[in-house]
Amino acid sequence: MKLTKYAHACVVVEDERGAVLVDPGAFTPNAAELVASVRAVLVTHEHFDHVDVGVLDDALGRRDDLHVYGPGTVVDRWVEGHSDRVHRVRPGDRFTAGGLPVAAFGGQHAAIHADVPRVDNVGYLVGGTVFHPGDAYLVPDERVSTLLVPTSGPWTKLGDAVDYVRAVDPDRIVQIHEVMLSDLGQASVSRFLSPEQLSKVALTVLPAGASIDV
Template identity: 40%
Template sequence: MGTDANTDAHASGPKLVKKGHSCVRLEKDGRTLVIDPGGFSEPEAALGADALLVTHEHPDHFDELRLRAAMEADPGAEIWTLRSVAERISGAFPGRVHTVGHGDTFEAAGFEVEVHGELHAVIHPDMPRITNIGFVVDGLVFHPGDALTVPERPVKTLLLPVHAPWNKFSEVLDYVRAVSPAQVYDIHDGLLNDNGLGVLGRMLGQGGPGTGGAAHAHLRPGERVGLSR
């Protein structure tokens, strides 16, 4: 079970709950939005969501069985995602799966969402790049999926992909500086053990080269924080 120990009691925005790997839940006014409940997150990560957002088709972000379970459990739940994912699941839920792309804006479960980005980061030149979108939610928090997209607007909180086959630390740090948020929380950490998390924490913390002023924190699955404006 998570803790509210580091939640701002006066936060005016939603609550963010860290789930496994790259999945997060956002809660506001009794409604829940879930981003990227993939195969490395908890089996129940998508359940109870009023809205589901998926950044791209890789299985650590898109798990069809988890999405189907959430949609079947709540006939009012809806999905917003890019075409490659929508084509794989929309037939089972007509009218409830929405295709979006860079520059689109929409409301999902009472949250205002903007779409930023178009392509997945390069894993290797031999591997074709797939599409990838990121989501700015309520103008507060940005989930970039598997890309180092700098959103075309300021955001206070950045969900930072800290470890993947497509990134290295210098790129991650420069990305934080380019986005220039006030707060950074780790995502895409499902392949790291405690040793790796400790090293990255020190590098992104006061003992490292510096994030340009952004505060950095690692949340364990189940921990929640308030997102203040």
Template identity: 40%
Template sequence: MRLTKHGHACVRLESDGNVLVIDPGSLSGPGVLAGATAVLITHEHDDHIDVDQLRAARESNPALAVHTHAALADTIGAEVTAVGVGDTFTAAGFTVRVVGGEHAEIVDGLPGCPNVGFIVDGLYHPGDSLFVPAEPVDTLLVPASGPWLKLGAAIEFVRAVKPSRAFPIHDAHLSEVGIDSFDWWLDAKGGTDYARVPLGGSVTV
């Protein structure tokens, strides 16, 4: 499959003419849903779902499939498929396994909202979570920044998942210095093949 990195937590996966987009949020940039076959949304926060952009994409393409957890599916509207932890389904020709369940805590139990991770043909997008799945992961999309995350926890997450390779996401809040620091530490201490996909860049995984 071909992976393209968009702003913050959004990636596009392409294979055999199908396009699967994960977490097209308010920081993802314009046009991320153009040509999409299906969309996966980990949770409700606007840096992971731009409701207006999603609505416009579905109006122009009524066949666009959208999958997310039940509470968010109910608020988005009709024709959204609710999925839960343990489910396995097909989206845009990819096999998707749902894992996790809860957003990582910031403080005092907040934000306390559902968050589902998606393992797509061996590629794991955890959303805002450091949930370690039981099944093997070939490619890990590791969060790089957030009010719920510290660098050491990101390194420990990569070590626990033990992927063959890891690429950073969730990085819109980092400065250039912060990005360089995160990349140095993950490359040195993550214990896997780590690399940054540039914004708008693509890799084959």
């Protein structure tokens, strides 16, 4: 499979069977272009940095081949008029999106503060290989080869990220959710998440638009 990293939490996963786009949010400047390039979009949760509602609303209105998957808090707005192409996802669901098998895990967004309500958050294991957790340190009860690791945000903590990587025990870890880190901050996280420090595998840091085989 090929994994292409775009700005912040947005990635494309693809192979000869097809492709899915995950979390095209407002921090992804080419979100509309990316949505136009696929037939399936997965959304982990409702926060604007993970879903650009305007982009998806426009695409659903113009295309009859686009399918959007996500928690009800995200997709219910589009059910009327697009019920055959908008899919509510719950933890435990298994389905095929854009030609690729997907398994959903979750519950809730990680806690930011006691005064900030927690929202539904679904993580996706795509192709049995790549796991995107959204905004939570979700540990799926399946083997994960490539784990996408959020490294910045109001809910993240380096120690928790280390424990998360250890719990999942993947073959490869790739940085996502990095927009709040400077280059120096990203280098610091990479040092901690390295075999010389606290992780068995090194953190792969990809610039927007870069791809790796997974």
